[in-house]
Amino acid sequence: MPPHNLFFLLESKQIKALIFDLDGVITQTARVHAHAWKRMFDDYLRQRGQREGKVYEPLSIATDYRRYIDGIPRYDGVRNFLLSRSISLPEGTPTDAPGKETVAGLGNLKNSYFHELLQQGGVEVYSDTVAFIKVMRQRGYRTAVISASKNCQAILAAAGLEALFEVRVDGVLAAELRLKGKPDPAIFLEAARRLEVEPAEAAVFEDALAGVEAGKAGGFALVVGVDRTGQAEELSEHGADVVLQTIPNPTMKNPNPNQVQKQDGKNLPSALHNIKELLQGKTPAVFLDYDGCLTHIVKDPDKAILSEGMRSTLQQLAEVCPVAVVSGRDRANVEKLVQLKNLYYAGSHGFDISGPNNMHTEPGGAAAAIPALDKAQAELNERLKEVEGALVERKRYAIAVHYRNVAEDQVSQVLEVANDVLSKYKELKPGPGKKVLELKPNLDWHKGKAVYWLLEELHLNKPGIIPLYIGDDLTDEDAFAALQGQGVSILVGEHDEQTAAGYRLESVEEVQVFLEALTHQLKKE
Numbered sequence: 047m048p049p050h051n052l053f054f055l056l057e058s059k060q061i062k063a064l065i066f067d068l069d070g071v072i073t074q075t076a077r078v079h080a081h082a083w084k085r086m087f088d089d090y091l092r093q094r095g096q097r098e099g100k101v102y103e104p105l106s107i108a109t110d111y112r113r114y115i116d117g118i119p120r121y122d123g124v125r126n127f128l129l130s131r132s133i134s135l136p137e138g139t140p141t142d143a144p145g146k147e148t149v150a151g152l153g154n155l156k157n158s159y160f161h162e163l164l165q166q167g168g169v170e171v172y173s174d175t176v177a178f179i180k181v182m183r184q185r186g187y188r189t190a191v192i193s194a195s196k197n198c199q200a201i202l203a204a205a206g207l208e209a210l211f212e213v214r215v216d217g218v219l220a221a222e223l224r225l226k227g228k229p230d231p232a233i234f235l236e237a238a239r240r241l242e243v244e245p246a247e248a249a250v251f252e253d254a255l256a257g258v259e260a261g262k263a264g265g266f267a268l269v270v271g272v273d274r275t276g277q278a279e280e281l282s283e284h285g286a287d288v289v290l291q292t293i294p295n296p297t298m299k300n301p302n303p304n305q306v307q308k309q310d311g312k313n314l315p316s317a318l319h320n321i322k323e324l325l326q327g328k329t330p331a332v333f334l335d336y337d338g339c340l341t342h343i344v345k346d347p348d349k350a351i352l353s354e355g356m357r358s359t360l361q362q363l364a365e366v367c368p369v370a371v372v373s374g375r376d377r378a379n380v381e382k383l384v385q386l387k388n389l390y391y392a393g394s395h396g397f398d399i400s401g402p403n404n405m406h407t408e409p410g411g412a413a414a415a416i417p418a419l420d421k422a423q424a425e426l427n428e429r430l431k432e433v434e435g436a437l438v439e440r441k442r443y444a445i446a447v448h449y450r451n452v453a454e455d456q457v458s459q460v461l462e463v464a465n466d467v468l469s470k471y472k473e474l475k476p477g478p479g480k481k482v483l484e485l486k487p488n489l490d491w492h493k494g495k496a497v498y499w500l501l502e503e504l505h506l507n508k509p510g511i512i513p514l515y516i517g518d519d520l521t522d523e524d525a526f527a528a529l530q531g532q533g534v535s536i537l538v539g540e541h542d543e544q545t546a547a548g549y550r551l552e553s554v555e556e557v558q559v560f561l562e563a564l565t566h567q568l569k570k571e
């Protein structure tokens with residue numbers, strides 16, 4: 047299964063519309079359908095077997111239903127399955143009495159069983175999908191529901207979900223328009239047409255093998271396989287771009303940058319004295335900056351060595367909750383400095399991410415900036431080689447031009463060179479930090495986006511988890527802003543600007559005390 051992050055994929059693919067299959071994605075009626083089919087076919091095969099003096103294998107929901115029936119129009123399902131048992135029946139007509147020995151008669155019997163079961167059990171919905179659709183609609187996504195079932199409208203009405211969809215293409219409409227059934231993409235394409243989007247602007251959510259095949263065949267931008275029954279591999283093989291067991295909770299979102307509240311860092315309350323309050327009874331997912339947070343700021347970046355005490359603190363914390371280091375440093379460099387295998391690492395300000403079990407991904411899309419970074423690095427090295435104390439530090443997706451050790455009267459010269467080089471590359475933009483000017487990919491990606499990305503990827507974007515970010519620098523402000531009102535942000539020491547953080551810690555030593563207290567608190571719970 048390819049690595050996935052649903053919200054990131056929807057954004058990066060500029061998707062405008064979401065098309066959901068009904069049974070198995072929105073409502074739990076796939077199971078009801080499966081049982082109705084099984085009851086009808088098992089009875090029929092038994093009676094037919096007695097008549098012919100042979101034994102027919104009953105319908106298997108795990109194999110036969112998925113392969114020959116699931117997601118397919120009713121009479122096609124009857125025909126498909128019977129053929130798999132080498133049985134051919136006359137087609138009959140839709141008005142055939144339920145149980146008549148025709149394709150239509152057996153299909154009609156299945157339908158009456160389905161309604162019987164529905165009346166007994168009602169319609170249960172998948173609350174993850176419903177919550178997702180409600181929020182995504184508020185965010186401006188257009189939505190459609192599709193179903194091969196002629197009962198689609200009745201099911202939606204019974205579940206109170208009709209208002210969630212602008213467009214419905216169901217078995218009734220499909221028959222009217224003579225749309226072919228899945229795996230033909232016709233039903234999805236009709237939904238996209240009615241939503242006035244191209245397939246390349248829409249994502250399909252499907253639980254059936256024939257459904258993901260249809261999504262793929264239709265050229266949709268994203269085919270999400272929804273695996274409710276343990277068939278993740280098959281969904282991928284049949285065309286799902288990503289497979290999800292549950293639809294992620296979209297409650298957390300990047301805030302509007304204009305609405306971020308900032309204040310003087312000196313006025314913030316101490317995080318140390320408010321641990322219980324800031325956890326709000328939830329489990330934290332902890333995100334930590336490196337320089338100035340886990341180690342002191344020192345003159346030489348290579349000498350910012352993690353203390354054994356801090357390493358042990360991190361190790362113990364990572365045993366009770368997820369921990370990530372989110373740094374401006376090169377990802378491989380910060381991994382080497384921390385040397386803990388059970389942590390996640392986001393380097394180059396979040397463009398380069400790794401984690402346990404060989405996880406490695408570059409979600410910000412910065413690869414295209416590498417040639418510009420290479421050229422800028424060569425020019426900076428050349429033009430700054432005579433300036434004593436100037437240091438050009440290359441990271442995979444950024445260049446830090448350090449001037450901490452440059453004589454005061456030469457700092458402006460270093461900054462001029464850095465800005466002049468920057469001006470030559472539209473692929474790069476400036477990023478200020480502590481006695482450093484960085485050249486970064488000119489993309490809408492930063493530590494805050496990386497934190498969101500990790501929350502989604504690790505399935506941590508859910509109500510029981512509270513993200514907690516600790517950092518000292520201007521680049522950490524992106525993460526503070528992203529978490530405002532949705533998590534806890536802690537500023538270590540101070541920097542030159544106002545902060546979006548909600549709490550403060552005085553020093554690296556206080557960070558360690560705080561993390562130890564946090565570990566202690568979590569172990570107690």
Ligand SMILES: O=P(O)(O)OC[C@H]1O[C@H](O[C@H]2O[C@H](CO)[C@@H](O)[C@H](O)[C@H]2O)[C@H](O)[C@@H](O)[C@@H]1O
Nearest residue numbers: 336337343344345347350373374375446480482
């Ligand atoms: O996001 P961070 O983990 O805080 O990394 C930010 C930058 O940290 C390093 O530079 C800073 O720390 C150095 C060592 O203490 C110090 O000499 C320098 O003045 C600081 O700017 C690192 O070298 C950079 O690559 C990071 O971007």
